[in-house]
Amino acid sequence: MSSARHIALVGMPNTGKSTLFNRLTGGNARVANWPGLTVELATQRVLLGSQMARIVDLPGIYDLSGGAEDERVAQQFLAATPLQALVVVLNACQLARQLALVLQLKALGAPLLVVLNMSDEARQAGIRIDTAGLAAELGCPVLAVSARLGEGVAELRTAMGRMLQQPDPHTLDLSRAAPAADWHAQEVALWKRHVQHPPTLAAGPTARIDHWILHPAAGLPLFVLTMFALFQLTFALGTPLQDGIGDLFSWFRGAALQPLLAHAPALLQGILLDGVYDGVSTVLSFAPLILLFFMLMAVIEDSGYFARAAFMMDGLMSRVGLDGRGFVMLMMGFGCNVPALMGTRVIRDPRGRRLTMLTIPFALCSARLQIFLFLTAALFTQSQAPWVLTGLYLVSLLVALGTAWLLRGRQICSEPFALELPPYRLPLWRQMFARGWGECRSFLRMASTMIVAGVVLVWFLTHYPDQHNSFAEMLARAMAPVLTPIGIQSEMAVALVFGFVAKEVVLGALAVITGTEGAALAQHLAGSMDHLAALSFMLFTLIYVPCVATIATVRKESRSNWFAAGSVVWSLGLAWVLCFVFYQSARWFFG
Amino acid sequence: MSTLLALPLHQSATVLDLATPVDLTRRLAAMGLRRGCQVTVLRRASWRGPLQIRVDSHTELMLRRIHAAFITVSAEVAA
Ligand SMILES: Nc1nc2c(ncn2[C@@H]2O[C@H](COP(=O)(O)OP(=O)(O)OP(=O)(O)O)[C@@H](O)[C@H]2O)c(=O)[nH]1
Numbered sequence: 001m002s003s004a005r006h007i008a009l010v011g012m013p014n015t016g017k018s019t020l021f022n023r024l025t026g027g028n029a030r031v032a033n034w035p036g037l038t039v040e041l042a043t044q045r046v047l048l049g050s051q052m053a054r055i056v057d058l059p060g061i062y063d064l065s066g067g068a069e070d071e072r073v074a075q076q077f078l079a080a081t082p083l084q085a086l087v088v089v090l091n092a093c094q095l096a097r098q099l100a101l102v103l104q105l106k107a108l109g110a111p112l113l114v115v116l117n118m119s120d121e122a123r124q125a126g127i128r129i130d131t132a133g134l135a136a137e138l139g140c141p142v143l144a145v146s147a148r149l150g151e152g153v154a155e156l157r158t159a160m161g162r163m164l165q166q167p168d169p170h171t172l173d174l175s176r177a178a179p180a181a182d183w184h185a186q187e188v189a190l191w192k193r194h195v196q197h198p199p200t201l202a203a204g205p206t207a208r209i210d211h212w213i214l215h216p217a218a219g220l221p222l223f224v225l226t227m228f229a230l231f232q233l234t235f236a237l238g239t240p241l242q243d244g245i246g247d248l249f250s251w252f253r254g255a256a257l258q259p260l261l262a263h264a265p266a267l268l269q270g271i272l273l274d275g276v277y278d279g280v281s282t283v284l285s286f287a288p289l290i291l292l293f294f295m296l297m298a299v300i301e302d303s304g305y306f307a308r309a310a311f312m313m314d315g316l317m318s319r320v321g322l323d324g325r326g327f328v329m330l331m332m333g334f335g336c337n338v339p340a341l342m343g344t345r346v347i348r349d350p351r352g353r354r355l356t357m358l359t360i361p362f363a364l365c366s367a368r369l370q371i372f373l374f375l376t377a378a379l380f381t382q383s384q385a386p387w388v389l390t391g392l393y394l395v396s397l398l399v400a401l402g403t404a405w406l407l408r409g410r411q412i413c414s415e416p417f418a419l420e421l422p423p424y425r426l427p428l429w430r431q432m433f434a435r436g437w438g439e440c441r442s443f444l445r446m447a448s449t450m451i452v453a454g455v456v457l458v459w460f461l462t463h464y465p466d467q468h469n470s471f472a473e474m475l476a477r478a479m480a481p482v483l484t485p486i487g488i489q490s491e492m493a494v495a496l497v498f499g500f501v502a503k504e505v506v507l508g509a510l511a512v513i514t515g516t517e518g519a520a521l522a523q524h525l526a527g528s529m530d531h532l533a534a535l536s537f538m539l540f541t542l543i544y545v546p547c548v549a550t551i552a553t554v555r556k557e558s559r560s561n562w563f564a565a566g567s568v569v570w571s572l573g574l575a576w577v578l579c580f581v582f583y584q585s586a587r588w589f590f591g
Numbered sequence: 592m593s594t595l596l597a598l599p600l601h602q603s604a605t606v607l608d609l610a611t612p613v614d615l616t617r618r619l620a621a622m623g624l625r626r627g628c629q630v631t632v633l634r635r636a637s638w639r640g641p642l643q644i645r646v647d648s649h650t651e652l653m654l655r656r657i658h659a660a661f662i663t664v665s666a667e668v669a670a
Pocket residue numbers: 011012013014015016017018019020030031032033034035036037038039058059060117118119120121145146147148149302303425
């Protein structure tokens with residue numbers, strides 16, 4: 001047996017486990033004001049006192065015997081792992097309904113450490129908790145903590161260190177767990193004895209904000225406006241940075257790389273400069289946009305707005321066979337499809353879940369956004385570009401919802417679910433940076449591996465066997481019958497094929513295929529495509545398979561090769577048909 | 592007696608019984624919505640969307656109308 005001593009963080013969804021995990025370990029687990037965000041285990045080794053321990057952040061669970069997939073991961077882990085301690089994270093403002101989980105665990109004989117998190121919010125609400133009394137009655141340490149402000153975390157560390165001294169780890173036998181309902185009476189009694197509540201709670205800021213955010217008429221326009229503002233702000237702040245970085249790369253190429261490689265063999269020069277450097281620098285200049293996009297996304301995620309969006313959209317979504325949570329997953333998919341697909345685990349009904357999984361690949365993710373930003377900037381005027389982008393987002397939503405509507409079967413979605421609407425919370429700078437930087441780093445990692453490899457491969461394909469009769473050329477000829485009717489030049493075929501692997505490669509591939517980069521690439525594209533062709537290309541890029549990672553996730557989450565294959569075929573077919581209809585009818589109208 | 596669905600907005604009531612599907616009942620109980628708790632309907636979403644419900648003073652949640660219809664509450668006379 002390994003000597004690793006495990007300490008698990010358990011608790012109901014949205015009680016701040018991931019925030020606490022990050023505090024304790026300096027890790028970068030994703031945090032959001034949305035119940036059910038964490039769906040995978042996160043582990044990190046930390047030194048507590050003089051001993052190493054492995055801290056595990058579990059997905060939230062409502063009780064020990066519930067059966068949703070999102071709860072099962074945590075339950076399986078608890079049943080299989082000998083634990084040195086269980087840190088039960090509770091929301092101090094909601095003890096009246098969260099103490100039962102502690103009682104349930106205690107009855108199983110688990111070594112517990114109870115954390116009353118969000119004690120800052122409890123204090124503000126005027127809630128007073130007798131932690132010593134609770135500790136005495138529960139027979140385990142009880143600590144008031146604010147993971148957000150870092151209060152009480154040092155004490156928690158000490159207490160955890162003490163638990164490590166105990167000789168034997170404990171494995172839970174969940175089959176012996178009594179139903180949570182058996183504990184409710186005791187829970188209420190405990191709460192009454194040890195928690196003092198102000199007699200009436202004043203309508204807090206959350207109620208006042210909700211008045212507008214959930215306003216029957218203004219609510220939805222406000223949400224659309226907020227998302228629009230997020231994108232606008234990203235571009236307004238990010239584009240100058242991007243241009244700056246692009247200029248820097250071009251300058252470096254001219255001033256340092258070209259002279260340096262002047263005497264190198266032509267082949268090496270070609271691969272390094274026209275292949276790797278041009279491709280990767282075009283892609284890398286998007287790093288500031290990624291950083292900003294996800295920092296702003298973190299603000300929205302952490303505010304609690306998404307839960308409200310689920311509330312507002314549920315009525316509409318149920319008509320296409322989805323539910324409000326599906327809408328939120330689509331929004332998260334605007335960042336990246338992969339975590340959004342994993343987030344569908346909160347949906348219990350397998351049919352509803354699969355339907356949601358079919359729609360998410362159509363969410364216009366940040367990788368596709370790069371391509372669209374580049375193309376719209378190259379081909380459209382400054383006043384047209386935002387409208388084109390907004391249009392693409394609308395198409396993305398419509399295609400997603402249309403897919404659900406077409407494939408929903410006969411019944412309307414009636415999955416029994418209830419969703420918490422957490423209070424509004426302000427994001428922390430630290431968390432915003434952590435999120436933006438985390439995404440940026442994985443983007444850079446990808447740029448340095450996958451994109452380099454893709455770009456080099458494209459370079460070979462376009463230069464061998466010889467420049468004028470290359471593999472790329474052959475591929476283009478083979479695909480021309482399919483691509484010509486939808487207005488996509490065969491030159492683009494290779495880029496589209498590589499876009500299958502990852503959309504991040506597309507721009508790099510285009511740079512290599514055309515032998516230009518940055519501004520010159522934009523000019524080249526503007527010369528070779530008209531508006532309709534560009535729109536058709538973007539439409540196709542939006543709808544056809546997002547990337548290998550997404551397909552792999554669909555496969556993993558649905559546990560079905562057929563389902564994943566069906567999803568790929570559906571999106572490819574739909575992309576072609578929609579582009580065909582669009583391109584041919586537009587050609588017919590505009591000549 | 593009334594159902595949660597029929598309860599007028601902003602009127603507080605006590606939950607008497609839940610005839611919702613078992614899984615949902617369990618989850619609602621974990622969220623504090625169980626027999627004996629105080630509930631208030633804060634608003635109803637458009638397009639026959641869900642209800643926003645406050646449970647005691649600690650939790651707010653959304654619940655679909657079809658399920659709210661299976662929750663009986665005491666219809667106290669508004670003060
Ligand atoms: N005021 C306050 N907010 C907190 C505190 N800890 C966490 N939060 C906020 O609570 C929300 C949920 O935090 P997470 O860490 O994502 O919660 P989680 O328990 O991991 O949630 P799941 O992934 O759903 O299980 C976020 O908006 C946090 O910023 C705290 O001590 N005080």
